[in-house]
Amino acid sequence: MVADGRITVRTFRKGIRDTFTYGRADVLERYGLEPEQLRDYKALVGDVSDNVPGVPGIGDKGASALLRKYGSLEGVLAAQDDPRVKLVQQHEKLARECQRLVTLRRDVPLGDLGLEDLRCVFQPDVAERYFIRFGFESLIARLKGGSLSGAQKKQQKKEGPVVRNPVGGLFALAQQVGDAPQHDSMRTDVLLVSRGGNMEDGRRKVGFYLKEAIKEARRRGIALKPPYFDIGVAFWLIDPDVKEYSPEFLCPIFLKEEWAGSSTQELRLYARAMELLNQSGGSSVMDNIEMPVLPVLAEMEMAGIRVDVARLRNAEAEITLKISRLEEEIYRLAGREFNINSPAQVGVVLFDELHLPVRGKRSTAYEKLLPLKERHPIISLILEYRETFKALTTYVRPLQDKIDADGRIHTEFLQTATATGRLSSRNPNLQNISKGAPYADEIRAAFVASPGKKLLSLDYSQLELRILAVVSKDPGLTAAFAKGRDVHTATAAAVFKVEDSRVTPQERRVAKALNFGLAYGMGANAFALSAGISRKEAERFIQSYFLAFPRVRQWQEEVRQAARATGYVETLSGRRRYLPGITSSSPFLVAESERQAINHPIQGLGADIIKLAMSRCAKEFSARNQWGRGVQLLLSIHDELLFEVDEDIIDDAEALARRCMEEVGQQFSVPLITDSRQGYSWGELG
Incomplete structure (x- = not known):
């Protein structure tokens, strides 16, 4: 409701680390509504977390459709001759009460309260006193990292900053050590790195979220060197279809107990992961593919990619004008104005007013409209409008909000988000700016090389x-x-x-x-x-x-x-995917599982090849003392790697990167070939 262009809202998506940032464009993309309309949206659909019941019979889609058409709750209540508004009008008193409950008060007197007064620093001792006072024994245990049954239990002796496996040679970068508070797990990881223990030696570093630990260590001037063992990544290899790979989620499944945040639990999860990897034959993928690429991903996230804001703003102006012209032409062909972003309103115009034929279930989805392109010119315009609107609201506007103070966008690369092993990116997703998409060239042109450098793209030719x-x-x-x-x-x-x-x-x-x-x-x-x-x-x-x-x-x-x-x-590399649906009695599940069975050996091996290429490039350029200096890998986009390279060495760098990528497949019966391009912007690279 407050994401008005000046304010952005960060909210939890899954767990406490998976967050999403909402700006005005993000709200519009998700709900199809402006932030100012979310108050009335919540009033209609309700909010279970705040015990707001909402209007009976009104769901998410219905509420969005009504507000897109009538603008506000007042507009809905005042509407005439629309059967969809009758439910709301019948429950007007309830709707207005729900609206009151979800309204954010902006007239509360704050006096001299400033922004600094609102900063919150977690104080474990204060939290513990409150937990004791109100009897929150489980929270006391989580705060202390043990299984304390009450406030009188004596504080247990703290473990040292580095937990050694009795077998020897193991460092555990625990989220919490002994009784150290777990108020910020990632920060505790960093504390372990900075406190002590030789983190730069060749012993294995074990823990969750090691990519974040590598980045934080780097910021503090510490090289967290391999070998690594990220427990979350290991369990992803064991079962790539699990919902999430946090210790909170994995502990009840594999240890049959709740996560209490102790390093002992972390080491037990590590031992269990090792056992299961050895049983499934996944150790080779873990040791030779996933862990070597881990520091490469950390470096890519820290490097980011430079953005020319002026080009993005020019693209925004051009696309906004295009949308305006498309709207005018669509309204002219329809004979009236309507919400082109509303499937319901589009359906009314196409099927009720223009009498276009309905094939099967009534729908305005792309695959349903495509066969109708020859029946009426409005179809092509609506499809073009959708693509253009998506370019504006998904990329051009949100990308401007993601530019950091250094003038670069630092996307996050997800290692455990796909079952096939492919990398994905988010916040923002730069992999979806695909070649050939509407305005992709204009958007890519805004991603540029730093002064004195050029961008270098190498793309596997027909890899799959x-x-x-x-x-x-x-x-x-x-x-x-x-x-x-x-x-x-x-x-x-x-x-x-x-x-x-x-x-x-x-x-x-x-x-x-x-x-x-x-x-x-x-x-x-x-x-x-x-x-x-x-x-x-x-x-x-x-x-x-x-x-x-x-x-x-x-x-x-x-x-x-x-x-x-x-x-x-x-x-071929040993990346496994289980297919429980392949023996199902459901023909749909069997067909989907068979499709996945055919897909995985191809797309999964493709994912392994690109990761091996990334690691090989890092190794070879590091040997020349150029990695992270004259040569920096910026993005991995499916079968393509995008580098930023000093101009004076770019030809040599291109030759070495090509050799690294093509030699990954030297044992195959067909050669791996790469296509390469150089330029000062991503848009120049085709």
Whole structure:
């Protein structure tokens, strides 16, 4: 409600470390409403946490739709001839009371109270007195890090700042040591680093959130050197479909007890993770892929990427003008104004007023509107409006709020967010600014090199199709890559039975959709939609594809059978994913699990390759004393690495980075090839 452009709100999303920052654009993106409308939204839907009941029968979507149309609760109550508002009008007294309960009072007299007076410093001794006074025994135990039953229990002896495994050679970067308070777990990790123990030696560092510990240690001038063992990452490898990988979540599952914050529990979780990794064969992925890339990710987050604010503002002005023009044309074709961001209102205009045909369930989703493009010009404009509006509200405006004081955006790279092993990023997500998306070039152009430097992009060429050739051992695919043929042209030539030179652009486009779709077990319906063809044509092309590349189909069936027999599937590197739904009685769950079984060996190995390439680059450039100095890795975007490099060494750096990336696959039956580009902005790199 208060995210008005001057104020941003940080709120919890999952656990106490997973937070999300709301600005005006974030509120609009999530709710489709302005922050000022959230008071009335809460009044309509209620708020369970504050015992605000809301209006019976009004849910999230209904409340948003009403407020988008009528602007406010007052507008809803005053509306006429709309059956949807009757529920609210019937409960007007309740709605107004709920509105009163959720209203933030802005007229409270504060006197001379200043911002500094509002700063809160956690005081464990004060908190303990309150907990004792009100009998919060479990909170006393958490505060002290033990299992104290009452206030009279004597304070136990504190453990030292570094916990040694009796076996020897182990450092535990515990979230809490002995009775040290757990009021800020990450800060306690840092305290352990700064207090003592030789953190720069070659003994294993064990704990949760080690990437954050590496960053904090670096800020304090301490090198937290490998080897590492991040317990959360280990349990993610053990089961990549678990909800979260915090000690609070993992302790009840794997130790059958609540997390009390002790280093002893942390070491027991470490031992359990080691045991399970050894059982599943995941130790190699942990030791050779995930842990070596950990400090690289920490360095990337600390480095950030420079942003030209003026370019973003120019893009915002251009996109805002485009949206305004699209709105005018859409309103003209509709014959009236309406909320283009409201699916309900769009549905009324298209199906009730313009009488466009409804196929199946009434919907204004992209895949439902796409077949209607030829029926009315308004469809193309609405789809273009949505893409343009998304570019403005998801990227251009929010990105400006994410620029730090150093003029750079410091995204966060998530190691445990996907089941396939792919990295993702958030706050903000820079991986979604994909090539070809509306205004992607304008947005990417705002990300620039620092003075005296250039940006260097290296992108694996058709990585996942090369992996398909490797795992399937299909002779046709393997030969196409070995001979350096364009694989989409080669596929089109095989499917349409023509020479490479006679393949048309349309045939190559269909072949490209075939290659990527069938690599992941895509069915005829999905392929028909992606290629813009009929289902009958899709079935014919799929049949022709498997006639041309028979080992692909054979490999897919072998993977399905193995998954049914073992309950899991894994990559060549040993990254495993369990598929409990593959033996389900639900055809939907079986089909989804089979799709995941086909997808994982390809996308999972692709994730491993890019991580190995990142680690290899760090090692090779470090040997030249250039890593983090003349050469800095900024972003990993799926199959692409983006570096910032001193201009005077960029050609040498390009050659070395290319060698590092391509040598990762030197044991494969087909070569890994990279495409490279240089420029002063990300937008110049294509």
